[in-house]
Amino acid sequence: MNQSFKLRSTTRSHGILKSVVLVPATTFTLLQPCLTSEVQAALEDSPKVVLDEAWQLVNRYYVDGTFNQKDWQATRQTLLGEQYVSKQHAYSALRKALAELDDPYTRFMSPQEFKALTTQTSGQLSGIGIRLEQNKATNAITVIKLLPNAPALKAGLQVGDRILAIDGNKTDVMDLKDASSLIRGEIDTAVKLRISRAGQNPFDLNITRDVIELPTVHTKIKQEGNNRVGYIRLLEFSAHASEQMKTAIKELEAQNVDGFVLDLRGNPGGLLNASIEIAEMWLNRGFIVHTVDRKGKQDDIRAHPTALTKRPLVVLVDGDSASSSEILTGALQDNHRAKVIGTSTFGKALVQSVHKLSDGSGVAITVSQYFTPNGTDISHKGITPDIPVKLTPEQLQTLYSDPSQLATFNDPQYMQAIRSLQQSIHSHNGKPQNSVAIPKQNRKAETVNRAQADSMK
DSSP states (O other): OOOOBOOOOSOOOSOSOTTSOOSOOOOEEOOOOOOOHHHHHHHTTSTHHHHHHHHHHHHHHOSOTTTTTOOHHHHHHHHHHSOOSSHHHHHHHHHHHHHTTOOTTSEEEOHHHHHHHHHHHTTEEEEOOEEEEEOTTTOOEEEEEEOTTOHHHHHTOOTTOEEEEETTEEGGGOOHHHHHHHHOOOTTOEEEEEEEOTTSOOEEEEEEOEEEEOOOEEEEEEEETTEEEEEEEEOOBOTTHHHHHHHHHHHHHHTTOSEEEEEOTTOOOBOHHHHHHHHHHHOSSSEEEEEEETTOOEEEEEOOSOOSOOSOEEEEEOTTOOTHHHHHHHHHHHTTSOEEEESOOOOOOEEEEEEEOTTSOEEEEEEEEEEOTTOOOOTTTOOOOSEEOOOOHHHHHHHHHOGGGTTSTTOHHHHHHHHHHHHHHHHHHTSOOOOOOOOHHHHHHHHHHHHTGGGOO
16 A cells, blocks of 8 residues: 655754654555566665665656656666675665755665654554653663553552663663663563662562553643633644544543644654644645645645634744644645744655665655645745744743743743734634733743744744
8 A cells, every 4th residue: 555644854943842853754655666577586685676676666756757857767777786795885875876866855764764763653662651861960760751551650660760770781871762772672572670769679670561652742721811722732743643633622622622722833744644634623624735746746635524623723833843734734824724823834845755675674755745725835935924923042942941831921932822812712702802911021022022023034
């Protein structure tokens, strides 16, 4: 089954939510290697087989039929004419060949990179369901969060527990990445943690790994003046994002919120299908996105009457809102479903499909370009907010260093979203609404933001 997906941006600008993972995320399409029997026989047991698989896929699907004015047939001859001393040597040659396309999103991935990418985009991993923090001074690794219903919670692990060893390996000589890798593993296998807990002697816990669904949607109800606001923060468009978003909207609707703030700041994208499904949760009609492939064939994707709410909506974006975030934002803005507030988005208007190769490696290929419902090409310029609000370096640092300040009085973009939302609620309900007052300590920052509104990138 072939599926095309949005690939998140690999380049990061200076936004708020820098804790979001930086590796691209998408899923893969399983295709049989595009080789004739003669070529297959000649290349068997050679790294050249993977090179030819990748070349064939690019030749078949790449969005630019001129291949950036390069002789793509000659590229194949060069790739297959070389003698490679190792797979790494062959991988390097393939990366060099793909670089000739001058497209950072069409790229080769080693087996390790491909596995990491597909695991991340699935919205799941195999582990025990904990979040860790490492003290830079002491190297101590501490549990700071336990996921609901996860193996760690069921086994009795607690927030604040220090992990002294993982399967007998002392953690005081590890970094956080190494510790996390050791804790993850195959489903139904066990990991032994040596635990230090306040008031107790160190003890061991044996925890059986299981599938962990990673939460990508976070919600809260905010009382703003007379209004109950449903705040939804979407971190990425993973395989479970639309399911989690549906649950979030329904739960907030059931609690009678007056309107919604959808925070896409720092969201680097993900699956195309997820962005379309989420757009349909807010839209009853209109186009969501237009895509155009190498042959000029246009695919117009429309919303169906499946919206879960008609309540007013404001969307928050920044320079790190990319790819699928921009598809969703463009759909909501062009259909006049939501006001967009923040800074211009990243500006990635390309769609990729990702393919698994025979040795477990993979290749991501740009297969089409997309346009917003109004036909706007956002490449390299992004989506311009309806109300620009640029943060000062000091404000960025505050929100980056302490994410708990997001969606508070210390978050000027959120405060502007609330003012805009209250106006929409007033129009929607036909009743006057009390506005949110800005604390004295934030009025200067608010003035700065307004003065800088025209300095958006």
